[in-house]
Amino acid sequence: MRCAKCGLDVPPGTTSCPKCGSVEFERPVVQAKRGPHPMIYAIGALAVIALIALIIVAMGRGKNVTSAPGGVQREDSNITTAPPGKPGPSGIMTAPPGQPGTPEKTPDGVTKPKPPQEVVDYLAFVKQVEAVRCEAIVKSDLDKEAMAEVGDIWSKMLDMSGDAGASDKAPLQGITDKLNRRAAAMLILLKTFDKAPAPPECRQFSGAYRRLLYTETKTLYDVAAGLGNVQAANKDDWLRYEQEMKSKQQDADVVGASNGTLSGDADRALNALVGQYDMQKPFDVSAEKPSGNIMAP
Secondary structure, three states: OEEOOOOOEOOOOOOOOOOOOOOOEEOOOOOOOOOOOHHHHHHHOHHHHHHHHHHHHHHHOOOOOOOOOOOOOOOOOOHHHOOOOOOOOOOHHHOOOOOOOOOOOOOOOOOOOOOOHHHHHHHHHHHHHHHHHHHHHHOOOHHHHHHHHHHHHHHHHHOOOOOOOHHHHHHHHHHHHHHHHHHHHHHHHHHHHHHOOOOHHHHHHHHHHHHHHHHHHHHHHHHHHHHHOOOOOOHHHHHHHHHHHHHHOOOHHHHHHHHOHHHHHHHHHHHHHHOOOOOOOOOOOOOOOHHHOOOOO
């Protein structure tokens, strides 16, 4: 439906316009269903993702996000219910960052087939998912800013005795809320991705890309949950949180997401898929920049 005041398209069920605050909406005439392709349902869900992306961009620029959705939904959106990623190869802690590749070249005189339409449709869908992921993870500095705030409070706590005071306690809740909103946005993106079944030709790429999405989402939830258990005036809480973060930095998938290995794996799988057909690579799987990675050492 559409806001009657500013014309913004909003999802059904919205009670107030997120842009102008109006509560009046124009509802479109419902037409008879035509049995859309399953891919349409997944692509339609990106309307919700677009709103989440706007919230993320606003947070990254320091704008007011008090109208953003709340924290984690515990019942059906707990990230721990998602299947875990497959263990990475040994020695990943010292592996160099993955580098985007290029599709394999076809020998002269060999003609590649055109890609099946379902492959084209699926890659077009993942391209939209990747665009939202880039806004949420790759281009944003929210993780860096949040951890800088945590570091400031942490330093004060280690250098003082006694209570840190209310002024040092309040920021922790704000940081946790920001990270929870980011994690919730990524969980919606992950669920949207899962709603579109990958064609047989795309399953290897789909598996590598899902592993990347899942790891980035779970890491955000884990960091927010650990920080939520910290009392600013309790040094023991800070030391426990430090140990938890160091432990997570030993996880192969967490390290792979932070140093570009997982995104590189997904991009190479995409290159291999595209290389089978007479088609241009529709997008690259971007690596998160080290300066904005929440788990970067």
